[in-house]
Amino acid sequence: MDDLSADLSYIINHLGEDRSQFLNAAAPPIYQSVMFAFQTVAEMRHTIQHESELPFYTRGHNPTTDILRQKMAALEKAEDALIFSSGVAAISAALLANLKAGDHVVAVQKPYSWTNRLLTEWMPRFGISVTQVDGQDIAQYEAAIRPNTRILYAESPNSWTFEQQDLRALAQLAKKHQLLTVVDNSYATPLLQNPIEMGIDIVCHSATKYIAGHSDAVAGVACGTKAMMQQIFNAEYMTMGGVASPFNSWLLLRGLRTLPLRMERVAKTTPEIVRFLEAHPAVAEVYYPYSPNNPQYELAKSQMKQPAGQFSIRLKADQMEQVEAFCNHLKRFLLAVSWGSYESLIFPACVLYDSENYQGSVLPWDMIRFYIGLEEPESLLDDLRQALDAVWPQ
Template sequence: MKNNLETILAHYGEERDKHNGAIVPPIYQNTLFAFESWDHIDEAFSDPINNNIYTRGNNPSVSIVEKKLAKIAGGEKARLFSSGMAAISSAIMSCVKANCHIITLKNIYGPAMNFLDNYLRTKFNIDVTFVSGESVEEIENAIRENTTLIYLESPSSAIFSMQNLKAIADLAKKHNIKTIVDNTWATPIFQKPLELGIDLEVHSCSKYLGGHSDIIAGVIIGSAKDIDSIYQNEFLLFGAKMAPFEAWLLMRSLRTLPMRMEKHQSNALKVANFLENHPKIKSVNYPGLKSHPQFELGKEQMKGYSGLMSFVIDSDELSDIKNFVNALEHFSIGVSWGGHESLIHAPAISYLKEMTPEQFKSTGLSLGVMRVSIGLEHVDDLIEDLTGALNNIK
């Protein structure tokens, strides 16, 4: 029987008969699992990937969520990590070796860029080529004999440009190159990179998948072969396991994910249209707007849009920008995004501390770029709040 997303997230993988019929599976808050006999534990060690031995490896609370995430993303398996960066760095490490070459985007998530361009380059002599990602030909021209990975983020951080995932996946397969996509922005509700041919999909579960700003977690989703290899290597050796309680909270959150994403989308479309027509806003970066230069590509590979966008204030005065941000009442000032609450952040604040001035310049960002995460409040209140704050700009 083929079930829809809402049904999968409500029931799939829970096997309530194994938990005394509990409608909400219990939290297995334990470090190890005891066995009845020598033969039983010996059998478990023959297949540690699929048995509960020690919670640094597997845990029933975590496994339930992994099954749900793999199912909705169209993957064979998923592996949860203690943070989004743990998932990202582990996925990347599974695809590289010393002296290899990586192709990625100029405007990916700051810590991911730091990991690629600084850590890997320094530690393993791995070279990285940065591209805009908007042209498949650009990526093809960047391929070398030692290229092992194309790392993507669609839509990308801060400016929300997209890449043609299917075309890039097809190109990569011709050259025996692995592909990874950070799909945190769209979630598997609105975009399924694995079905487009991408090898590995990564998420910061701290964002929409968690949705309540109370979980730090990450996930890698892909084929059973790839995920099992990551389990035996990067996952076990780095030790960035997911805690049972956080997994239980994530399972709670997933039950409402489709409904939350629809509300985020509805609110964001209205806010984006408001901002686009406001005289004190230069431009709005949001894939859901028809004015977005890649609107048609977005319609082809996504089913909807989330609540994260950026816009550029029509002022070069730092005092104006500060006055605008400080005047907001319903938008909290903070990093991260994807929770129930609306947030605002100036990417320049963190990016200039995570990147060199040259790297920051290459992203196309400026001090006046504001990133907003549109939450689940009433959209009229959010627009009224933005209107009042924009009045503080001279």
């Protein structure tokens, strides 16, 4: 086993777990306590002065969550991490902790839907302006920078059409203009992509996805320097209170144990499914970073260590009913949102139409997002064939 694998194994299985502190239990306990008691006033005073590092009140620090913090920071090559109640809570805190009225953000187009609402609807309410650009072209980021710009925001790849940003170039641009960079790394996980090593300042995750891995916990993560995490902790983390519960932190610790195995599985299966769909006459287009047909394929290989499990397709459909019929014929894919767990999923963009929360979606109605889970590829391929044949007979 090489040093990298040994380090990864240690981080996932042992880092932060001083088992002598909890009766040598192999799995860490869930500290399901709101507060922690003290023997003296001096002890209590010392703890509240170091609340981000010591257990005082679970909204600030919890021993179960602290183990997860240590592991996520190590996996992302960061000094520290904070655990939130959702991915969008982590992103919101990372951005708002570094912005004030009058500031400007340059952000990638087509980010995660709730991030987009944060950028386009909420921030302007508080005097923060946002310019969205095609992040595939770093020159567009630079052209959008203003004297009051404070943050360059990226999502690489994004979660529907999977455009990437050149993270090294983005970090260099930010340093040139003394700006902060924030990247959503949910697609790739810290196992496949480490933006901090490329010069990015803050890395966020929807830990609901691959980190949890079992479709049973919603959480988010922000990673960065100790100083930056302390800044976020002192402001948005404690004030807005979007923190993870101890039980969800424990579930994420459990999910981390199998993360390398799950990522290896989807890295082998997903390209096989993609190749089949790229060759099928009923499929108009496939969006997948690790496909040789992707114009950003070389960038994907330079930034990510191996393929992940999400991609989208557009069908050669004349009407929305054909897309719905194809989806309804699938038996091995669940119709559901999210990704990163054991089950394979589809999310047709047509369900967003007439939805109050997603009005103004720029996604075409003939697009479907796929997540490939842990099933045998043959069963998924057979299912795709029968559903395609049912709507587009050969």
